[in-house]
Amino acid sequence: MLGIQGLLARLVDVILIVAGALLASRIRFEDLAQTRVDGAFITFSVALALVSFPVFGLYESWRGRSLLRLSGQVSLAWLLVQAGGLVLMFSVHRTDMISRLWFIYWTATSAAALIGARLVLHGVLRSMRYAGMNLRNVAVVGGGEHCREVVGKMQASPASGFRASALFEVGAEEIFAPKGVPVFDDFEKFSEYVRKDGIQEIWLALPLSEAQIMLRFVSEFRDDLVNIRFIPDVRSMALFDPGVVDLIGAPAISLVASPLPARAMVQKEIFDRLFAALALLALTPLLAVVAIAVKCSSRGPVFFTQYRKGADGHVFKIYKFRTMRAHAEKKGIVTQATKGDPRITRVGAILRRTSLDELPQFINVLRGEMSVVGPRPHAIEHDEVYQKVVDGYIHRYRIKPGITGWAQINGYRGETDQIEKMQGRVEHDLYYLCNWSFGLDMRIVAATIAKGFVHSNAY
Structure with a gap:
């Protein structure tokens, strides 16, 4: 089921698309008496957008995502919606009723509005996160250079919405103690801290060889409302950034494969x-x-x-x-x-x-x-x-x-x-x-x- 945030996001997009069509009509037709829009075209575009936008991941969480990539996805999704609308209008022989300038103005204004709305909301969330609000507390499990890199990236990008709140050292020769982050080497104390201090995520920054340690953490927090994510250290093996894919119904990590999903x-x-x-x-x-x-x-x-x-x-x-x-x-x-x-x-x-x-x-x-x-x-x-x-x-x-x-x-x-x-x-x-x-x-x-x-x- 869609959450309230997902429904609101879709409603805002519908409003922006319709508003863009109306604004384009006012720009195209200087005489208000001539102002007109094609209701069937707009309705179809709205319906196609509601179907297509989720496919491009436009309603997924933005935490840690590139704004440039998000803008590109919005642009591509909206252009495909408009292309689909033109194909439909052509198939029902109604293209002669559509003003080309109006269509161009509509496509441009709605694209700007769809991207702009997301940038504004991201800016608001970014300000909140820099102020210490809307952050998810993360406990990182690992050791060595890979663990240091994961924590460093998190601390360097507070706008991503994550905050390093605890660290569990695993097999590190040199203790890594980031400023302001408690470090544990006792499993029981770490588990107690996670449950009492509102830790929402546990990131396992471990090499593939540490399967037993990963299983221990998954088993310990199986009945807790804590997200557990595996960030494998495969730098010595993976040519491209590794990603998890569904392969014959089983999750698989690509080490050397096509880098594009x-x-x-x-x-x-x-x-x-x-x-x-x-x-x-x-x-x-x-x-x-x-x-x-x-x-x-x-x-x-x-x-x-x-x-x-x-x-x-x-x-x-x-x-x-x-x-x-x-x-x-x-x-x-x-x-x-x-x-x-x-x-x-x-x-x-x-x-x-x-x-x-x-x-x-x-x-x-x-x-x-x-x-x-x-x-x-x-x-x-x-x-x-x-x-x-x-x-x-x-x-x-x-x-x-x-x-x-x-x-x-x-x-x-x-x-x-x-x-x-x-x-x-x-x-x-x-x-x-x-x-x-x-x-x-x-x-x-x-x-x-x-x-x-x-x-x-x-x-």
């Missing part, structure tokens, strides 16, 4: 297809002009195609505008473009410097072979070389390659004539995999548009 992959897939379709539609005139320029620059096809590896190592054919004169290379050898390369045409040099040669890759995105944001794909021949000499290179294949990426906006573009350059690119790619969020994707897209079209290393 299934829900994130769905969000990314939907965004990629929509963005690629809109980009191809908007860029059609530019694509036509570039295609003509390429055809006139030298003999050969408009597009350059080459096989690349995608997610899970699947091979696909990538599309680019041709930037070089037609030439033949030995089988199994792909020569990278260098500064002043005589194979590059005049038009090709401009396209490579401005990254306009990459635009046809939106076709690959629309076909599901690439993503808008992700690790840049390399020639298969180069993959085979770098995979042997660059640490972590293979893990770039865990998600779809992208048109742009975290490495590219941080300067790792163009020729990789030194192993150190490729190592730096891979390190940035792995950072992206470990820290992915919809907000990070939007940041990369914005940075690419703002400064990514021209780069001194692109030739």
